Amino acid sequence: MRTDPGVSASPLPGRRPAGGPFAAGLFAGFLAGGLFLPQGARAAGEDPLSAIGWLSQSVSLPVAPTAPARPDEPPVASGGALPASVATTPLDGPSPDAIGLISPAVSGLPKNLWGAGLSDEISRAILRDRMESLPALRQLFLTMLLAEADPPIDSGGHGQLLLTRIDKLLLIGALEQAAALIDIAGTDTPDLFRRAFDVALLTGNEDRACQRMQAAPGLAPTLQARVLCLARGGDWDAAALTLSSAGALGEVDAAQTALLARFLDPDLFEADPLPLPPSPVTPLDWKLYEAIGETIPTGTLPVAFAWAEIGPQAGWKAQIEAAERLTRAGTIAPNLLLGLYTERDPAASGGVWERVRAFQAFDAALQSGDPARIAATLPAAWARMQEAELEVPFAFLYGAALNETALSGEAAKIAFRIGLLSPHYEKIARTHKPVDEAESFLAGLATGQIAGLRPPDSMGRAIAPAFLAPELSDETKSLIEGRRLGEALLIAIEEIQRGVEGNASGVTRGLSLLRKVKLESVARRTALELMILERRG
Template sequence: MHVKALTALILSAAPLAAQQPLSAIDWLDDAPTRIAVTGSNATSTGTPEQAKTEAPTADTATTPDVEVMTLDSSTTRDAVGLLPSSKTGLPSNLWSASDARDVISALADIEATVPAISTLVSTLLLAEADPPAVSEVDDALLVARIERLIEDGAVDAAAALLERADPNTKSLFPLWFDVTLLLGDMPEVCTTLLNDPSLAQDLSQRIFCLARAGQWHQASLTLSSAEALGQINQRDADLLTRFLDPEMGEDTPMMPPPSKPSVLQFRLYESIGEPLPSYRLPRKFAVTELSGDQGWRAQIVAAERLARAGTLSSNRLLGIYTMRRPAASGGIWDRVEALQRFDRAITTRDPKSVGTALVNVWPKMKEAGLLVSFAELYADKLQGLPMSATAREVSAQAALLSPLYEEYALALENDPTFAFEAQIARGIAPTQVSDRRFAAEIAAGFAGQEPSERVSSLLKQGKLGEAILQAIALFQSGVDGNGPDLTEGLAALRTLGLEDTARRAALQLLIAGPSQS
């Protein structure tokens, strides 16, 4: 496989301001106090007691340049990652005491309920770490990590991880095929498959690549043989028949869309002139709309969906929002217009215009689940501008959702509206509980509670990665309505040294609410 430098969708470093962990864990003693990664200007803003920083988190999915190299023969693929310990702060034995089946099961069950948790999940998926002690199938954990990245819409990151691992194996080739189809860059994967047909277990892939290579007669013969021998499912056969003979589609009715198409089926529907709307499909398909080939509206919908999941940077979202002026009104266009108007106002620095535009755009971005993206873009530019009381309140919320939340919290300590959030931002147990949803459970999580027995047991066994996944699962359960689990999840994150994650997750839950799908 040709090796080249990629700019993968990975996690850039964040401003971190974590407290000393509530209990001592060996790996934390060696964690870096600051991460130096392309694009970061992070410094700790805490007090001396709060100066120990947390490594395995980030604000955004903005990507540093990553040099991708193939593995030597002595390296186990399950250990492959794009983020070394020097950048994540996570130890190399993250998974080494675990059974791969337990890790894979836990990864499949967790959800990213707020952007801070999404960032932590992405860090775990991309981290370099020793393979699990027990694994019944080669590459099992790597396959599960890549599959999760793809499902989350982090297709660029999955592509980079595949290249790092060298995907010319039977376990990784199907993922490589799907990723290249989603990204629209097929020549290399098809050449590889045609040179070694044993890599693909699905004959549909070989037929597609034969056609792509101009070998139409061979593709047609292979399809006919596969149908006769029952080696291909009927939908794939029908789609490939129309793909190979476009004129046939002119005299036959449109094919009913599947509820869960494969990536190849998605592209075949597109090729025969019956594209499937990506917004009705799993998130990974949203990546195909980012080119704008299906129109600006589809591009915006896809960008918003990926930004909510933390797999599209805030700057790229802004670029798509501001490509042109909306020619319609209502729904998504009102949000685009409001954002563009605010962006123009913040450029002028006119306080009155900024305040008016801010009060207008904030609820629209909240409705779309994009307050954290908005705060990353604009919170710093809002600070210090004289505005109305309503606009100042919105500005304070943006500040608390921004990467510099702790620094801005210092100015809000004596503001009764935000005193609770300001204490959470500084890692202090609140003296009074806010009436906001989740506030009581969050306050308890910052009051020094010990982690759950399950998390403690995993730590004693040296299963740090599983302990982090369990803390995420508890947080998720708490967001779903099991209040004590939210408290335990936050307490566990703090005990594990993931202070920045705990604070940002709590603030995001309080101000922006749970993430949308």
């Protein structure tokens, strides 16, 4: 654990002076006196299929016990008289699963994206790990999660797919997008509210979440969350009393109680060792450790935690590293990283500082408009971006400008490839005069015309059939014929990733599907990334 030099832990508004007599007597009584009882047994209940490890402990709702059936009556089936295999959907009212941020006209995805798929199968497919996918495929996946689409045929208005999509957005670090989905859906259910609460903790909006929590007691916050919110509202005595009662009743475990007690009155525990962070760390845990001045580094935590360190409360190095993680994941705009990289002079050497130094030198050269200076600084900046796998964000920032700069030699070669990774890839390919077979093939991919061009390497040979004579695999053909396009696209993303790792036929099948379903831009950008980025496993 560490606190960045020169950066103090964020204070809590209205904080009561440490070491107050009420808190001291209370904590001494139930900590030293051993008044903990075992964790109270709660009614059995299953988390949603999409529940993730660090999410459910900040705010949750105990499941109410089901009333037992009378001895002389058979139990009533929860699904009514219909067989379990029959899917039902309400005929009136919108389904939460249809909610999205991107219309079909903008996303390029059909309204019946999920078609005849079943909620459980779609959810499992969405939750599979795709963090190592190429940037273009990550963007496609993010679009699928945010797209307006008809609900699965068995949706029933329960919102299972919505929760799955939100949880996956949280897992990949797309907190702003997840918050927007939750806002559209409304936070009037415990499942949605606990996700909104965790987003608020990581983005520094916990005060608003606490106000919402206190205005709607039916959302049933955990006692840990209630203690935090009472303290943030300035009611430190009520927070201490709540914690004392919870500890005595066994509703908060010993580690959480010790951490909350230290948060409420740090002076009382100044000589005691700090409790070790739990595993997994929840957003509430992270916020409490930050409040007591022992910030847990986010580098080894899920990428969503990087949001907690991109603000000014963190040190500059921590901000940069957090922004790099989120930019690499494709969940924040590259401009944020640009602003951080150019904020001030590098503080040291090595690691992230070398990227900052190279980036600043190139940015200053580009601003000067001097081709010689640009050519001198571009190779080092590009090499540093490659090391951090930030080539595509770099291309988004500088691809167009480099295309308008008169360069030659190695710098021109690099600039052409950067341009092909930018949103202007087709225009740049049409105006560029290739200098060798490799550039000719790249330009052909960018325009979708590779007939008569020779692939320069094995990856090119795997890509070419998808642009010359695309054919679907039996599995994806079956899914499309069964009106399950969304699941077919998820498989295509995975097949291309397997191709990157060595199974070249996966590249051919995945790109073929993208082109067959008219996602031509995604197919071209993916093919260009396969050729240009060093992601060969």
